[in-house]
Amino acid sequence: MIWRLSIASLIVAGIISGVIIDRIAIIVGNSIIKDSDIDKDIRATDFLNGRPLKLDAAERKAAAKRLVDQAMIRREIRIGDYPTATFQEADRELEKLEKQRFPNNADFERALAHYGLTPLDLRAEFRWQLTVLRFIDQRFKPAVVVTDQQVNDYYKQHEAALRRAHPGQSPDDLLEAAHDTLIGEQVNKLFFDWLDQQRQDAQIEYREESLH
C-alpha cells in the first residue's frame, strides 16, 4: 500500500507539473469529441436547464452519449447538405432566454461566468439546437403520413387532455392540434429509429480516461 501511495504521489506531482488541458475523448467515425467538448456540453446543459453545475463521471458519460448522437447528426447534416441555422436566429433565442430568466444583463453575465461559459458559447449552442430541429423537420417529416381516421381516433381518446392543453379552442382547432401531435410523435419515432441505426453502424472509439 505504501509503495502504491508513493507512486500515486509521484504521479500527482508529475501531473501538477504538466497538465493535460485538452485531448481526444471519443472518436466517432471521422470526427472527434474532445474533453473540452464534454466539459462545455455539461456546463451549457446545466445552465440551460437551470441545474447546479456538476462535473462528475456520471455527468461526463451522459454528456458523451449526447455528443456522440450529435456527431452522427452533424455527419448527416454535412452529407445531406441540410441548412444550418443563422447566428441571427441564435441571437434571438439567446435574447429570449436572457429576458425570461434574468432581470438584467449583469446577472446573466454573472450566471454565465459561474458556469464557465461565454455568450458566444451559448450562442453556438442555440445555433446548433435550432439546426438540429430544422434537420429533424426536413429529414423525417416528409415521410410521415397521418390519416383522418388516425386523427379522429386520437381526438376521441385524448379529447380531455387536448381541451386542457388548448382551452377555449374549437373542435376543428383541437383536431388540428391532434394532427400536429400525431405528426410530432411519428417524426420523433422516425428520428430515434434512425439514431439507433446510426449508433449500431457507427464506429465509436471511447478513450476511457476521458470519461472518468
Added chain:
Amino acid sequence: MRPAQMRRLLPPGSPLYSCILLVFVLLTSARAQDFGGKTVTAVEYEPALQPLYPKDMQNMQLVRAGEPLDLNQVGASIDRLFASGLYDDIQVDAEPSAGGVVIRFITRPKRFVGHVGVGGDLNPPPSGATIISDSQLALGTAFDPEMLEVASKTIQEQLRENGLYESTVGVSTIEDPLTHQVTVQFLVNAGKRARYETPAVRGDTKLSDETIIRATGWRWPLIHKWRQVTSALTDKGIDGIDKKYAKKDRLTASVTLTSLEYDSATGRAKPTLDIDAGPKIEINAIEAKVSKRKLRQFVPVYQEGSVDRDLLTEGAENLTDYFQAKGYPDVQVDFKLEPPKDDQQVINYYITTGPRRKLVHIDIQGNFYFTDDTLRERMFLRTGSFFTRYGRYSESFRKADQEAIANLYRDNGFQDAKVTSTVETNYKGKAQDIAVTFHVDPGEQWTVANLNIEGNTRLDLSPIRNELASAQGQPYATINIVTDRNRILEYYYSNGFPRAAFSYRTGPGREPQTTNVTYSVREGPREFVRKVIVSGLYRTRPSMVLRDIDIKEGEPISMVKVNDIARQLTNLGIFANVSTAIQDANGTNQYKYLLYDFEEAARYSFNVGFGLEVGQFGYTTNNLSDAGGVKGVSPLISFNVNRINFRGIGQTVSLQTRYSTLEQRVALNYIIPRFLGSLNRTLTFSGLYDTTQDVQTFSSRREEGSVQVAQRFNRASTLLVSFAYRRVSTSNIQIPSLLIPLYSQPVRIGILSAGYIQDHRDNPLDAHRGFWNTIDAGIAGKFFGSQRDFTRVLARNATYTPIGRNLVLARQTQIGAILPFNLPSGVSGFEAMPLPERFFGGGGVSMRGFGDNQAGPRDIGTPTGLPAPPTTTPTGFPIGGNAIFFNTVELRFPLLGPNITGVVFEDMGNIYTTFGDVSLAYRQPPVVVYPSIPGQAFYQNFNYTVQAPGFGIRYKTPIGPLRVDFAYALNPPRYLGFNKNESIQDLIGCGPEEIGKTPQCTATPQQLSHFQFFFSIGQAF
C-alpha cells in the same frame, strides 16, 4: 512524468489507475482553465517528428509562442490536426514555465496501408493477386492491426474454398517511421489440395446420382479419379448440374451446395448437394414456327431458371420484336400458362404473325437542321435491301428512332423538339409494303446569350475557355453543359483541386429564345505533392520508375497526370499491376504523399504454339515435278522464352523459335525500351538463324545479326532504322544452273535500312476505315562489309473506305525494286543478286493468283544468247526477281449474320526481272524457238501482269477473321518444266547436247494452275 509513462506504469482498469484518474480529471478540469490567458513561452511536439508537413502544421496548429493561451484555440487545433487524418491520438499538455506556460502536443501518428505482398508456398488457385485482393487492404488508407486479422480470415476462407484445407496464413508488417506506410506481407503455406469425393445428394432429384456426379465434372471421366478441389470447379460443377436439368427441361431446378466437408484423414472433401428438380417446363410456340434455339434465346425463363409472369411477358415482347424485325409488323404474341399436370408445366406462346410486310420507304418530314443522312445514321429502321430482304422494322425500333431524332435536336438547342411517326401499310398499292414517316417538330432553337463563370478565384480558366461548348451564340443544350462541366472539373482535378464542385443556373437572355448561363465553381482546397513514395519494387531498380514519375514535390496533385504515368509504367510490360493512391486522400492537410505501388510481373514467360499452314506450296526435295507448287499442309510448332526486366531496368531478352516443314528459325533479341531517355524509342539487338524452304526452288539459310532503333512519333507513325549483317546461303537448289559456285556460295550482306510506317487503320486485324503506308529503303555495299552492292526499296499503300453502313472498299498497292551496282564484269544485275535477297511473291497476303512464292521469273535454263539454246535444261522453278508490283482491290460485305462476311477481289501484279521490266501487259510475252531445237518453244519472259479475280469468306473471331479465299488467275504463266518424278541427279547429267533430246533432259510446257485457294487467319491486308 508524462501521461504516456503513467500508462506504462499503471495498466488501465486497475483500481489504482481509476483512483489516480479521478484525481487527475479533477485536477485537469480545475487547472485547464487556470492556464487560459497565460503567455505561451514555447510550443513543443512529442514525438518531435510530426507526420504533418511543416507548412500544414503552421496552418492547422493555432497555438503560437509569445501569445496568450486561448483554450478554444487549443481545442480548435486538436480538431484541425485530427481532421488531417494523420493522427490516431492527440493530447495537449501544459506546463508552467518561467513567464508563462509551455504547451506540448503529444500525438500518436496514424499508419497507412502500403505495399501488400504475398509469399511462401503458394499453390494457385487462388493466385497471389486474388489473395492480395481478398485482403481488402487498400493502398493509402488508414491501417489498423485488426484489419490483418480480418484479412487473414478471408484469405484462409478463400484457400479452403480452393481445397487447401491444411493451409496456414501468417502475416508480417514493417512500418516506415517517416511516412508511416505499413508494408504487409502475407505468408501462405498452401499445403496439399484436397480432392472431391462422392457427393451426398439429397432431395427430389429425378436423376440418378451417377448422372448428377457426371454433370458436376468433379471426377475424371473413364478413369473415375476424383479431381482436386478448386472454387472454380465447385461452381462449375453446380452449374453443370443446373445445365443438366435445363437440358431435361427442368428449368426451375434448384441445386444448392450445402457443405463441402473436409476429412483430414483421407484428404478428401465431401460435397453435400440439396436438389429440387422441379417440374418439366415445356415452352411451345403455337401458330408460328420458332426453333427451340430461338425460344431459348428470347424467353428469359431459360436464363433465369425460374418461371414467373414478368419473365414470360418479357419473352412475349422479345418474340414480338423478333417477328417484327423479320417483317411481321402486325404480329401478336400472347402466352398461356397451362395448369401443371403429371410433373409437367406447359407454357404456350400463341403467335399470330399477320401478313409479312416489307419496309420500303422511310420519310423524314420537318427536318431542316440536319441532313437526312445524319438522322438516318442514328436510326434502327432500315428499308429492305439485298442484305435485309424485308428491311428492319419493329414498334420498339420506331419509337427508339423517334427518341433518337428528338434527342439530336434537343442536344442542339431545340429544347421543345418533338418527333412523331406514322406507319402507312399498303404503300403505293402494294399490300405487303409499308412506309414510315417521321414528323419532326423542332420548335425554336435556343442559344446562349452570355456565359458567365463564377467562383474560380484560384485557378485561371482562360486556357480552357475556348473549349467550352456553351459559348455565346452557341445552341443552349443540356448536353453542352454536361460537356463543359466535365471539362471544367477535369481541369480543376488536373490542377490539384480534388474536391472541386460544379453547379449552373440559367436565366432569360435579352433576345427571345436566348439564355444566360452561369457556371458556378466551388474550388475546395488545393492539394500538393509532399513526396512520391514508391513501393513493391524488389527486382526493379527504383531509379528506373522514378525516371518516369515526373512529379515534383510541391506541385499541385493532378490525378490525370498520376494515372497517365501509371499507364506508361504499366506499358513497360514488367509490372503485373501499378496502383496509385494519395495517402489519406480525405484528410484536410494540403501536402500529401503520393503513392505508387508495384506488383512485379513474373520474370520469365514461356509460350508454346502449334499451327498449321495450308496452301499451294512445296518442299525443297530432289523431286523436280510440280515446279508450280503443290497443295500442301505444313504443321508448325513455336516455342518462345521471354526474360523481362533484365538487370532490373526494364530490358527484355527473348528467344523465339519456330519449327515447321517450311521454316526453322531461332531468334535471340535484346530489347532496350526508352532508349536514350525517350519514351517511344526502342533499341533492339537481334541474332537470327533461319532456314527457309517455302520457295520450292531452294533452301536458304540465313545467319544474321542486326541492330534496330524504332522511334514512335505517335500512335500511328513509327520510324525504323536498322543495320543488319547477314550471311545467306542456299542449298538443295533444284536448278542445275544455280549449282554454279558463283551463285550458290554463301554471301555476306551488310545493309543499312530505314523504314517508316503510318498506320491509321481503325482495327489492324480487320480494318474498316483508314489507311496504312509503309516504306522501307536500304543500301548494301562494300563499305558495310557486304559482298554485294545494291539498294532496295519497298513501298506499300493500303486504304479502307466505308461505303454506306455495310460495305468496305479496301485496296493495296505494293511496289518495290532492287537496284544492284558495282556489278562484276559479265554479270547482269539480275544474276548478281543472291536468290534469298530477291523479291519473291504470290500467295494469300500478296497476290492470290499465285501459290505461295510462285510469282515472277522462273528457271529457263542457262541462256547463252540467241540463237544458241540454253546450256542446261529449264526446270521452271521460281527464281525471284528484282522488282515487285502487286495491286489488290477488295470489296468486303456482310454475308450471314454479324459474324460471317464475304469479299470479292481482284488481284493483279507480278514479280519482275528488273524494275525496267515492270509491265502491265496482260499477255505473257511470246515464246522463243531456237533453230537448233526445232519444234520446242521456250518460255523465257515472265514480265507481265497476272490478273486474278476471286471471292472469299471471313468468319469473325477475337484474334481476327478466319479466312478462306478462292482465286482464279485469268492468265497464269506458262513455263517449261517437268511433270514427272525426275531426279535432280538425272538432270545434272544432262549435257547441252542432250537438252530436249533425251526424255530425262526434256522439259515440257506447263502452266501454273488457274485456281488457287488459301485458308488462314486475318484479312489479306
